[in-house]
Amino acid sequence: MSKVTDRYTIALEAKQVELAISAMKTPSGHDPFEYGRACGIFGGLQLALDILNEIHRDQAAKDGAL
Numbered sequence: 001m002s003k004v005t006d007r008y009t010i011a012l013e014a015k016q017v018e019l020a021i022s023a024m025k026t027p028s029g030h031d032p033f034e035y036g037r038a039c040g041i042f043g044g045l046q047l048a049l050d051i052l053n054e055i056h057r058d059q060a061a062k063d064g065a066l
Contacts, residue, residue, distance in 0.1 A: 005052055005056055009052055012045050012048055012049050013049065015045055016046065016049075019041060019042050019045070020042065023038050
């Protein structure tokens with residue numbers, strides 16, 4: 001991966017961990033809407049990671065690195 005992609009990936013993964021830990025620490029303190037919002041954010045971060053990984057695989061295949 002490029003340095004920029006690595007930085008984005010690391011930042012997105014760190015945010016996912018932060019969000020998951022926050023949700024696990026106080027699950028009963030959140031209403032259903034808040035839980036759904038957290039799940040949506042987590043899913044969006046995962047989608048962004050998947051897109052970055054796909055871009056990296058495509059570029060590596062074009063470069064003959066795979």
